[in-house]
Amino acid sequence: MEQRIGVFVCHCGINIASIVRISDVVKAIGDYPGVIHAEEYKYMCSEPGQSMIQKRIKEKKLNGVIVAACSPTLHELTFRNVAVRSGLNPYRCEMANIREHCSWVHHDKDMATAKAIRIIRSLVEKVKLNEELEPLAVSITKRALIIGGGISGIQAALDIANAGYEVILVEKSPSIGGHMAQLSETFPTLDCSQCILTPKMVEVAQNRNIKLYTYAEVDNISGFVGNFKVNIRLKASYVDWDKCVGCGLCIEKCPTKVSSEFEENLSKRKAIYVPFPQAVPNKPVIDREHCRYFATGKCRVCEKVCELKAIDFEEEDKVIEEDVGAIVVATGYQLYDIQKIGEYGAGKYKDVITGLQFERLLSASGPTGGEVKRPSDGKVPKRVSFISCVGSRDPELHKSYCSKVCCMYLAKQAMLYQHRVPKGKATVFYIDIRSDGKNYEEFVQRAQEEEKINFIRGKVSKVYEDNGELVLHAVDTLSGEPLEVRTDLVVLGIAMTPASDIDKLTKILKIQSDKDGFLTEAHPKLRPVESLTPGIFIAGCAHFPKDIPDTVAQSSASASKVMEMFGHKELSHDPMVAWVDEDLCSGCGICISLCPYDSRVLEIKEGKRIATVNEILCEGCGSCIAACPSGASQQRNLQDNQLLKMTDAVLSE
Amino acid sequence: MDNIIDKISDISGENIYACYQCGKCSAGCPSVEQMDILPNQVIRLIQIGRVELALKSNAIWVCASCFMCSVRCPRGIDLSKIMEALREIHLREDIDHIDIKDVRRENVYELPQIALVANFRKQTG
Amino acid sequence: MKVLYYPGCTLKTSARNFEDSAKASMKILGFELEELERWNCCGTVYSLSSDDLMHKLAPIRNLIRVKEQGDNKVVTLCSMCYNTLKQANELFREDEDARYKINSFMEREKDYEGDVEVIHMLTFLKEVVGFENVSKKVKASLSGLKIAPYYGCLLLRPRSAAIDDIENPTIMEDLLKALDTDVVDYPYRNECCGSYNTVNEVGLVVERTYKMVNIARSSGANIIVTSCPLCQFNLDARQKEVKEKYYDFQEMPVVYFTQIMGKVLGIDSKYMGLELHYVKPELLI
Structure with a gap:
């Protein structure tokens, strides 16, 4: 094939042009073998820039394009779409990164210019050998699996089901509802948690598109995006x-x-x-x-x-198999173990309780019918102390992160206690008050102004029991006064952690979690509800502690991502995957153990062991290619011979 | 003043800026009632560059290195080492906190040696 | 069985009843405490300055003596000795630079690598003797005794020196229960007695002692048990000053855990040294 390559060099305003001498680059690269056209423009990604490339491809009958500009993560798709619009196979279009890899990291103009030329030359060599690839098509099973039946899973299930797709909702406990069903009234509006939740629970049960498995757990998952097989254990x-x-x-x-x-x-x-x-x-x-x-x-x-x-x-337990195309993980949270908080009694004092326990004491359907009675003797506490940041924001001994909801629920609980026991005295020990939601700060101010709840800035160091009372050692850091506070009930705003079986689940799903076990999103800002594994989405407190509004919003976002996927006839998969030269493959199987996506499989072909590639599963990470001892494993458009030519182009004068 | 903050960091080996002033050190300090300023205020004064106020407080001498603050600090700061560094700054300038001559003879006979040795180790240079 | 043991200064003077009762009790349990030869001061307080290596020489030299005597374990009784030896040893295990400097400084001794194990007697009783074996040797019953175990600071802190759970230790309770005695739970058992402030800030220690004894009493205790000669002095002898300040104050005896053990195991009363106490432990006589 005659190489008719065009190179388009972008100034990126002054980002590139202030360090790299663009005209020198255009001149040098225009003379390079295979390049028949080179041109510059101030903003190549702008509409005029794109039109210019489009025009040149047609005019000059280009069969390869290099855009020398920023990182391909930013604009590869942009320029490959330009190629498609111009009738060029998109895989004959590449980006040369002369911004992040060159102008942003250098000061010397001469050297930066020379480096930019080398970078572009290497991409010219690559494009020369690039195949015209077509995206791989994958069919989709348009059913979603939701793991976890708290408010997060409920919301995601209802959204997807109401869009007309089938949903399988798996919940490990005997009922859906999760922690939200345990709560009394919710901040900042003080509406009854059960009153707003139970209609949604009933809706789940009645929705024809939702198949509900409670008292069930996901045992195993195989397959890939659009085509998962799920084993569900019905306990x-x-x-x-x-x-x-x-x-x-x-x-x-x-x-x-x-x-x-x-x-x-x-x-x-x-x-x-x-x-x-x-x-x-x-x-x-x-x-x-x-x-x-x-x-x-x-x-x-x-x-x-x-x-x-x-x-x-x-x-006996039954294991059933279901086919699904997408998965939403909404396994929620649990509270940090109170026994790890030794200085507050490690769970040995009955009247030192968690926020969730206090919710039950406030709840009209709770064990005390909504009357606040302390667990030890059933007496109404005349004084209640609330402690925030218990186990949270404590990188040394417990959890480094802020659990996000404790400030608000402790203020709410103090307020509700004050309503139930008007003559009672609520004290909140805090370090910082985090009330960054709609109407949240106003709510906290109301707790202070109208309910006259005493907010003391200082972390309690010790709690002990003395003569039926609890004694707190604290200081008020604002006045500098040491305090010994006697109280009848202590409520701990204790850290939230992922559900206990999250580690098992991340292994089954092959998704990632952080040091604390919370699920990792694909991008912290731009892809907050996707996991790094295609087709698996995350929602609610399995991702990080969050309140009900945030959980519902994130769950709906996950649902819409699922629906976006289901809106396609089929999925397209990047064709830059591994392939195997069957003549060279010895069937040693090294690639199989290394592949993180289970895409390499050993097959017997004409009596010979061959490690083949399931292209749909392959994510093109290159592990198998690097490890293959015989060079049989290759990656499309990143072939060994391409890499060698690219290296030559970089190193030669 | 920066120099003296560096000196405190060097002697103690602790990062003064890690403290977020939760006050748990002071809340748990068994000797806080006898101190003129709170242990967390000792760190605060260093953070805001008023080391001279920390140095003249009696808190640094009342602290007997019981390590209660150290084991409970959520930021892993060993405050007892910072207290020691502040004492050391005085002692290294040859300014003792107590005069051994003031210890009454009959007390010397009555007190366990470890009390005397510990006291002199901590409060004299 | 012989056990290498580091006494420290105070156990030879005002706290000799601690040593005597420990030695006699251990004998009944089948262990002979063999005193480390040529031991020197432990340093008393562990220097907290990162640039002060000089004061770490004293504890390290003691540990080298242990090796010179052909052993790799040393048992201590006094909490302060335990803490200084333990922390210096930890420094040698963790900080290569400090280890190199101190080893280079010592001309005559062999280089030390931190490989001696510093064990407090309570740990030894738990892990080597076994509380169940202690229990088997119980002779006398001490009914009427309600014991408040007092850990103080140095058995539990800093973290690297803790012999048990920092906030909710049970080792002393477990031993005392094995000795068939009644133990009470009270909140101040791991707090500081005021320590060496007893030399120049008697008032501070008086307040601590007043608070400590009162809360032990309101929790139902009639005797406090400790492992530190300085805690023992502050909580016991300073009750004299407490009484002068607070007229309604009721005294409470403060003894070493080895004295309780000795009494229960039936050691000779001459090893109890009860005459050394300010508040006479009538229940042990």
Whole structure:
């Protein structure tokens, strides 16, 4: 093929032009073999710049284009689209990065100019050997899997289902609703959490596009974007939910009481139970670990009283397989372990409780019917102290990050306590108050001005029990006064951490998490709801602590990303993938163990072991190519011979 | 004044600027009642360049290096080392905090040696 | 079995009852405390200045003596000695530069690498003797004793020297329970007694002692148990000044854990040294 390459050199305003002598570059590169046209322009990415390239391609019958400008991450797509519009195969268009790799990092104009020329020359050599590739087409299963049935998963499921796509919602506990179902009233509007949540829970149950699996967990996932296969373990509930009508007689008669997870261990539930009255589905499960029959072989009272014969002690876990095209991970949070906070008693004082426990004490449906009574003796506390930043913002001993919602919920809890116990005295110990949401700061000011809640700036150092009271050692850092505060109840604004099984899930999904276990987004600003694995999205507190409005917004964003994907007929996949020269491949399999995407597979072809490439799975990372001992693994348009020519072009005078 | 801040950093090996003034050191300090300024204020004064005020406080002498602040500091600052650095600045200028002659003879017989040695180690140069 | 042991100065004088009761008790448990030869002062307080290596020589020399005596473990009783030896040892383990400088400075001694293990007696009792074995030797029952264990600072802090959980230690409680005695929980067991301020700021120590004894009493205790001769002095002897200031103050005896152990294991009363106490521990007589 005759090479008719055009080079377009961008000034990027003064970004490139102030260091690189553009005219010298154009002149030098215009004489380079294969280049038949070279030209400069102030802003190549602007509309006139793009039109200029388009015009030249047609005019000069160019069959290769190099845009010497910024980083390809920024504008490769822009200029490849110009190529497409001009009838040129987009993979015959490359960018030479003379900004980040040259003008931004050098001061000497002569040397920078010479370097820019070399960079462009190397790209000319690359384009000479670039194949005309076509994107790979991938079919899509237009069903989404949502993992986690809290407010985040509920929102994502409803959005996708209402757009007309099927959704599979998997929740590990017996009911959807998550932590939001436990909350009393929500800041800053003080609307009842359950009142706004339960209609959405019911909507999930009634939506024909949503298949709900509660008391279920994702065991395994294989496949790739658009084509995942999911194994879901339906944990044995020992109750046939098709037969059960939820009459509750079994629960009433069950003789075994255990601490209720939903009530944060402030009250008991039975071994056969529905977590809370508004649960969806409203069907009981038997907690095998605590059931008397499973422990001793005797009892079966629930079975005796169930007239519908819904109890089935023989039931076993079932694993089912579902096909989905996209996955939203919305596994939420849990609270940091109170036992790790030794200076506040490490959980040994009954009246030192977590924020979630206090929510249950405030909740009308909670163990005290919404009356604030302290756990130790059921008395109404006359004084309550709230401590913020417990385990948060503590890189030395606990978690380095700010858990984001504690300032607001502690202010809210102090306010609600003040409403319930008007003569009571609420004190909030804080370091900084973070109230950066709509109407949040006004809410905190109201707590201070109208409710006259005492906000003390200083971190409590120690809490201990003395004669039925709790004693706090603190200082007021603003006045410099040491304080010994006696109180009846202490509420800890304790750090939020990812759900305990997040590590297991990230391994199954092959997605990344940070040092604290929170899921990593593809880009912190521009791709905040995508994981780095195509087709897997993240939402809610699995990503980072956030409040309900932010969670709902992020979940809807994830849902819209899923819908964007489902809006296509098929997915296109970058064709710059690995391929294998079957004559050279010895089938050693080194590439298979190295491939992070499971795209390399050993096949027997005509009696010979060959490590083939599943092109759809390949992300073009190059690991297999670098490791291949025989040079059989190659990457399209980054072939060994291209790289050698490019190196020559850079090194030769 | 920058020099003396550097000196405090050098002697203590601690980063004064890591402190975000939560006050947990002062809240847990068993001797805070006897101090004229709070332990967190000692760091604050250094942060804002008023080292001379920190140096003349009695807090630095009351501190007996019990390390309660060190083990609870969320930023991992060993405040007892900063207190020691401030004491050292006096002691290295040959300014003792106590005069050994003031210790009464009958006390010397009564006190355990470790009390005397520890006291002289911390409060004299 | 012989156990190499570092006494420190105070155990030879005002706290000799600590050493005597420990030695006699250990004998009953089948261990002989063998005193380190040519030991010197531990340094008493560990120097916190990063540029002060001179004061780390004293503790390091003691550890070198341990090696010279052909051992690699040394047991201590006094919390202050334990802490200085332990922290100096940790420095040698962590800080290559400090190790090099101090080793270069010492002409006669062999280079030391931080390879001696500094063990407090409580840890030794827990991990080597075993509390269950201590329990088997219990002879006398000490009913009526309500013990408030007092850890103070130096068994628990800094973190690198902690013999147990920093905020909620149980090692002393576990030993005392193994000795079949009653233990009470109270909040100030890991706080500072005022330490060496007792020399020139008696008032400060008086306040601490007043607070400490009162909270131990309100938690149900009638005796305080410690492992540090300085804590023992401050909490016991300073009760004299406390009484002068607070007329309603009720005294409480303060003893070493080894004295409780000795009494329960049935050591000879001459090793108890109860005459050294300001507040006489009647319950142990």
